[in-house]
Amino acid sequence: MIGAGYLLITALIWATIIAFSWGLAKYLKKVYENEKTFLDKILNPLENFIYRILGIDRSKRMGWKEYFLSLFVFSVFSAAISFVVLAFQGMLPLNPMKFPGMSWSLALNTAMSISSNTNLQHYNGGSSLSYLGQMVGIQFLQFTSASSGIVVAVAIFRGFAGKRDNNRNLGNFYTDMVRTMTRVLLPLTLILSLILIGLGVPQSLSGYSLVRTISGSFELIKVGPVSSLVSIMQLGTNGGGYYGANSANPFQNPSPITNYIELGAMMLIPTSMPFLFGQMLHKKGEGRTILIASYGLYAIDLAIALIPLTTLGPGMETRFGGFSTVLYTVTTTAFTTGSVNTALAAMHPLVILAAFLGMMIQATPGGIGVGAMYMLMYVIITVFIVGLMAGRTPEYLGAKITANDVKLAIIAFLAHPIIILVPTAIAYATGAVHTIGLGKGPVGFTQILYEYTSAAANNGSDFLGSTGNTVFFNVSTGIVMWAGRFIPIFIMLAIAGRMSGKKRSTEVALRTDNLIFPAILIVSILILAVLTFFPFLVVGPILMHLEGIRNAL
Amino acid sequence: MKKGNLISSTLRLALVLAVICGLVYPVVVTGIGQAFFPYQANGDLAHLGNATIGSYLIGQSTNNSHYLFNVRNDSASGVDPDITVSSALAQARVIHNSTNISIAYLDSLIHNNTRYSMFFFGTAYVDSLSLNIQIINHFHNSIAVYGKIYDRVNHH
DSSP states (O other), X not given: OHHHHHHHHHHHHHHHHHHHHHHHHXXXXXXHTTOOOTTHHHHHHHHHHHHHHHTOOTTOOOOHXXXXXXXXXXXXXXXXXXXXXXXXXXXXXXXXXXXXXXXXXXXXXXXXXXXXXXXXXXXXXXXXXXXXXXXXXXXXXXXXXXXXXXXXXXXXXXXXXXXXXXXXXXXXXXXXXXXXXXXXXXXXXXXXXXXXXXXXXXXXXXXXEEEEOTTSOXXXXXXXXXXXXXXXXXXXXXXXXXXXXXXXXXXXXXXXXXXXXXHHXXXXXXXXXXXXXXXXXXXXXXXXXXXXXXXXXXXXXXXXXXXXXXXXXXXXXXXXXXXXXXXXXXXXXXXXXXXXXXXXXXXXXXXXXXXXXXXXXXXXXXXXXXXXXXXXXXXXXXXHHHHHHHTSOOEETTEEOOHHHHHXXXXXXXXXXXHHHHHHHHHHHTTHHHHTTOOSSHHHHHHHHHHHHHHHTXXXXXXXXXXXXXXXXXXXHHHHHHHHHHHHHHHHHHHHHHHHTSOOOXXXXXXXXXXXXXXXXXXXXXXXXXHHHHXXXXXXXXXXXXXXXXXXX | OOHHHHHHHHHHHHHHHHHIIIIIHHHHHHHHHHHHOXXXXXXXXXXXXXXXXXXXXXXXXXXXXXXXXXOOSOSSSSOOOXXXXXXXXXXXXXXXXHHXXXXXXXXXXXXXXXXXXXSSSSOEEEEHHHHXXXXXXXXXXXXXXXXXXXXXXXXX
């Protein structure tokens, strides 16, 4: 009876989010195809004012190289602004708690982490960040990394949709970014922030207060601009919390209701991307394929995590109970958000295994914008494999997929294991693992592998927390996070640029808009992930699980 | 596009968005939140008499006293105020033995404050701080120990 209740709640959440996402996608199409919306009267003058400040030609359309370069240089500048604020917050205003600036390596790690949509946190925000640090150091980058993800997806969709003039039809980076802020992220976060405040999440700039508790000891009430941060960290699949304990902290996530709202918030925009893809292509079936494949993988992930029947235990929060904790952990890795409402060390090895799968695949449905991008990468690899088996030239959306397209997709795919496994090996070889007190066994290995997997997948959940605050881990994960962010984006924009110029045939050799193709896609993704990562999962969470069984005998 | 244009435009975009998303947005949310939901926006503060004694959302240790409900100390946040109903019922027996507060009163208190992790099923739990404050308010004149706690907080 209770098992059925849990499944019913999950089904209700999925149905609600899919319905909302479908509606959102219709609105997003209007935003990115410059159609009229009800917000035009207020927003057009504001946007024109911003365009004048930027000094840009808004009618200009960009090719993939210019689009990428603009995004990359913009990301460097925004990370630099955050770095300065974090490193020098001690001398800056809005610091009633008088927190000192971060060390250079921690400020660097944090700026690279938030700007790459990872939000790996080697700091405890509640006890080390000023209000300015939380607002301009963190929230600002959570907005820009979220909108970067969306505009990359939109640019790639435009390329895949083809038509228009050769190679210059990925859109205009500046107008895409500005419109994403003014028309999508700011309105959604404003609504969500106010709902969360009403449900108990604090929003204040008046400083921490010291009170005497009922037993006479002293307690700091750590209120700040929490709700405005939580809303963008969830909607933008960022995951970097206001407090060290992230979404387990009652100020960030006070009740079961806020837990489900925050859970749904991280699913909303990534789920709308497949619908947007279908609508921009005027081929809804192609969008459906992406949606079914990503939710199919999400379901498999969840099924693995639910095998152990987790009940409330140490390292969890009473108000969430066992099931919601597992559902949140799987969802936060499946959507590569990385906020956590539990202590990961308390989770069953099979839940950790499911978390690894989500971060290794990155398209289940994956992070904001980039999840759909990774799914298109898998589609290209899959049509190639199917083409080989059928002895035909691979095609997607009527365009021929050439050897170079496949090579690019494979490079994007292989970048992921390389930037996970090479740094993991270096961390062991240099002894960096032992300096933070982790041993050689499967538990220590799982934690280090998880650290780099989470960094590479731009997820951000981790075991280490502030114990990872060493120069080695700050710098190495910083590099991994930016490589994990920008290498795949560079390659997929290149593929989109190539796709945009291709001739489209109306004859269809391999249908990708039916119900069989998503099934093939899921199988091929699982095979690719398992072939790549299985040996490392065996010596990590799988060995932990087997040891657990042996110890129970 | 010239490189110079790209650098100046992306830098300007970063600065403009830092102001809009990093300053204007959180300040506007704070203004609206403080105007419409002042209690929640300031952290659900709990009071005893005139004194602020904490937040209802943040659990408080009672130093394993036998007079009040104790929080669990192995949660993820470390400040989880909630305890399971079964733990609360067990603690109610200890409190009854130390204070003579009737079991019927404690059980009905637990019953009236029970919530569920899945709205109507799942883990049944109560907020330990909320229970303690209700007990103190109910008995502060009649039982010495609560009077003492009440006085200490009031004199602070």
